[in-house]
Amino acid sequence: MPTTPEIEPAAAVDLFGPRLDLARRYTDALVAEGETRGLIGPLELPRIWTRHILNSAIAAPLFDGSVADVGSGAGLPGLVLAIARPDVQLTLIEPMERRVTWLNEQVESLGLDNVRVMRARGEDVGLEFDAVTARAVSALRTLVPITAPLVKDGGELILLKGHNVPAEIDAAQKMFKKHKLSDVRVEVLGEGVLDEPTRVFRARVR
Numbered sequence: 001m002p003t004t005p006e007i008e009p010a011a012a013v014d015l016f017g018p019r020l021d022l023a024r025r026y027t028d029a030l031v032a033e034g035e036t037r038g039l040i041g042p043l044e045l046p047r048i049w050t051r052h053i054l055n056s057a058i059a060a061p062l063f064d065g066s067v068a069d070v071g072s073g074a075g076l077p078g079l080v081l082a083i084a085r086p087d088v089q090l091t092l093i094e095p096m097e098r099r100v101t102w103l104n105e106q107v108e109s110l111g112l113d114n115v116r117v118m119r120a121r122g123e124d125v126g127l128e129f130d131a132v133t134a135r136a137v138s139a140l141r142t143l144v145p146i147t148a149p150l151v152k153d154g155g156e157l158i159l160l161k162g163h164n165v166p167a168e169i170d171a172a173q174k175m176f177k178k179h180k181l182s183d184v185r186v187e188v189l190g191e192g193v194l195d196e197p198t199r200v201f202r203a204r205v206r
């Protein structure tokens with residue numbers, strides 16, 4: 001089973017720096033156990049590195065301070081961000097017990113001291129962060145009411161989205177108003193570098 005390709009895109013080296021080895025170890029663990037533990041579908045296994053790890057890591061430079069990853073699942077993007085950015089404090093929020101167990105195991109085995117894992121639904125957390133992220137959890141209309149209340153006044157939503165983000169934005173306008181989102185924009189990261197660029201929905205919350 002291919003895991004991390006022998007030839008790294010330069011982006012990976014830039015994004016992980018001296019922690020590239022930790023990113024490889026996390027990827028190898030996901031490939032070894034991700035399917036049997038119900039963390040990742042079998043079709044995703046051959047492209048975990050290119051379509052999941054690097055797609056998450058490319059967003060790492062956008063974050064600062066305290067960050068919550070809502071619906072972290074196998075650790076995407078939260079664990080990848082914690083590896084790439086040891087200066088950022090990550091809180092991984094995930095309601096499913098077996099996924100929380102996996103996340104705690106990875107935090108311990110990779111020796112990540114900038115991560116805490118909470119077993120909870122985003123809407124029940126009641127804490128505030130400088131930025132909140134999520135990936136593949138739900139469409140913006142549903143996701144904004146879960147994530148925006150976790151953002152400090154003046155902080156940011158930085159949500160990793162797919163091709164459909166323009167339609168999601170159209171459908172979520174009422175929620176943007178209700179949750180006081182401003183400066184709404186989409187940034188496309190990694191074009192020409194990644195197999196599939198990462199679309200990032202960003203908004204200020206105040």
Ligand SMILES: C[S@@+](CC[C@H](N)C(=O)[O-])C[C@H]1O[C@@H](n2cnc3c(N)ncnc32)[C@H](O)[C@@H]1O
Pocket residue numbers: 070071072073074075076077093094095096099120121122123134135136137146
């Ligand atoms: C499709 S998975 C995506 C996991 C990961 N973010 C990724 O990109 O692979 C969605 C995850 O969101 C979690 N989830 C669903 N509703 C949630 C909520 N209200 N609050 C926090 N997590 C939630 C699920 O348990 C699941 O692990």
